[in-house]
Amino acid sequence: MAVPDLTAPQTSLATPQIFRARTVREMQLLKADSRPLPAVGRDFVRADRLLVRVAAYGPGAAPKVSVKLLSRVGQMMTEFAGAAAPADGGVSDFEVPLSGLASGEYILQIDATGEGGDAQELVAIRVTG
Secondary structure (H helix, E strand, O other): OOOOOOOOOOOEEOOOEEEEEOOHHHHHHHHHOOOOOOOOOOEEEOOOEEEEEEEEEOOOOOOEEEEEEEOOOOOEEEEEOEEOOOOOOEEEEEEEEOOOOOOEEEEEEEEEEEOOEEEEEEEEEEEEO
């Protein structure tokens, strides 16, 4: 687990949390829950929808966070729009549907851009039948 140095004048990301929802109702409950339990593994089925929650920190205004889905070899496949983080900092949420993906391994690239520079975190996931 990476613990960011919040005293440094640079943009940094907290460890991303990934939550699994199997239905639209489960996704709604995840978003409404202030303390949901993240998924332990990184293996998911195509019927799952992921909620990626990540906090970004930095000097000045809250950093802008984006999530991209990369293929196993690092080619960008798509970028996901997320709910904006509060102006005073906090977490950004991104919904990642897996239904259109073939079985295989993928990378979630999480980027934060702010006044203190850029930060990046990579999370590997596996999609099965």
